[in-house]
Amino acid sequence: QVQLVQSGAEVREPGASVKVSCKASGYTFTGYHMHWVRQAPGRGLEWMGWINPNSGDTSYAQKFQGWVTMTSDTSISTAYMELSRLTSDDTAAYYCVRCHYDRSGYSYFDYWGQGTLVTVSS
Amino acid sequence: EIVLTQSPGTLSLSPGDRATLSCRASQSVSSTYLTWYQQKPGQAPRLLIYGASRRATGIPDRFSGTGSGTDFTLTISRLEPEDFAVYYCQQYGNSVTFGGGTKVEIK
Numbered sequence: 001q002v003q004l005v006q007s008g009a010e011v012r013e014p015g016a017s018v019k020v021s022c023k024a025s026g027y028t029f030t031g032y033h034m035h036w037v038r039q040a041p042g043r044g045l046e047w048m049g050w051i052n053p054n055s056g057d058t059s060y061a062q063k064f065q066g067w068v069t070m071t072s073d074t075s076i077s078t079a080y081m082e083l084s085r086l087t088s089d090d091t092a093a094y095y096c097v098r099c100h101y102d103r104s105g106y107s108y109f110d111y112w113g114q115g116t117l118v119t120v121s122s
Numbered sequence: 123e124i125v126l127t128q129s130p131g132t133l134s135l136s137p138g139d140r141a142t143l144s145c146r147a148s149q150s151v152s153s154t155y156l157t158w159y160q161q162k163p164g165q166a167p168r169l170l171i172y173g174a175s176r177r178a179t180g181i182p183d184r185f186s187g188t189g190s191g192t193d194f195t196l197t198i199s200r201l202e203p204e205d206f207a208v209y210y211c212q213q214y215g216n217s218v219t220f221g222g223g224t225k226v227e228i229k
Contacts, residue, residue: 035218045159045167045210047218061217062123095166099214106173107214108157112166 002026004096004113011119012086019082020116022096029077030054033099035109036070036081038092046092050099051079086120093117124149126211126221134229141198143224145211150191155214158187158196161223162207170209171196201226 007021022034036048049060051070058070069082079096093115100110125148135141145156153174159167169178171187174194184199198205206228211221 037220044223045212045220047220104173105152105154106176107155108169108172108178109159109167109212110169110178112168115166 002098002111004098004111006094006096006113006116009117009119011121013122014087014120016086016120017082017084018086018118019080020094020096020118022079022081022113024077024079024098027098029072030074033101034070034072034079035097035099036068037095037097037109039095039115040089040092043092048081048094053079083118086118088120091118091120123217124151124213124215124219126213126219128209128211128221128224130224131222132225132227134227135201136229137201137203139201139229141196141201141205141226143196143198143209143226145189145194145196145221147192147194147213151194151213151215153190156187156189156194157212157214159210159212160205160207161210167210198226 003025005023010018012018030053033050035050038046051058053072067084072079095115096113097109098111101107127146129144156174158171160170161167175187186197188195208223208225210223
């Protein structure tokens with residue numbers, strides 16, 4: 001069965017960086033784009049961007065361009081999201097999400113990681 | 123960027139009631155790219171409806187989605203206790219945006 005297992009909770013000081021991992025299993029890792037979505041406490045969902053593990057191509061939401069980096073390691077079926085220059089506004093749960101595309105043109109997020117809570121505090 | 127506005131913000135209903143949730147887009151969205159998710163406290167979101175009207179695998183038929191263009195609706199025909207949650211719509215055109223969510227709470 002498809003599983004996305006993320007790394008554990010992190011605490012960082014303002015100005016630091018954080019790197020969250022997402023290990024995929026149960027499917028061909030290079031066959032699907034991996035997206036990242038975050039959710040601040042008590043708030044809605046915010047899309048951050050995606051990576052194509054097959055090519056390494058990325059696309060970031062305009063808000064995150066210049067301070068998020070998405071990478072992947074196909075040898076261990078793991079995607080990574082690194083966010084730099086953290087502020088308290090970056091305190092959130094970060095989710096990796098597999099994106100399903102099919103020949104009919106449907107695109108949707110079908111499997112979600114369990115989420116990684118990143119807390120930014122001095 | 124396409125903005126999705128969900129209404130109402132909160133829906134207070136009883137088990138057995140019908141729930142109607144709205145998602146309005148700031149510009150036309152292809153139905154192919156309109157998706158609904160359910161999220162319960164402490165859990166990741168779960169896929170409910172994709173392509174505006176297609177139920178995901180394992181989703182009960184009391185959930186249905188309709189709409190096109192800029193107006194989309196998620197309907198829960200008879201609320202079960204496990205349906206009280208927050209619901210988000212999402213569009214995936216040339217970028218991805220989510221609506222702000224509708225919380226369905228027990229009255």
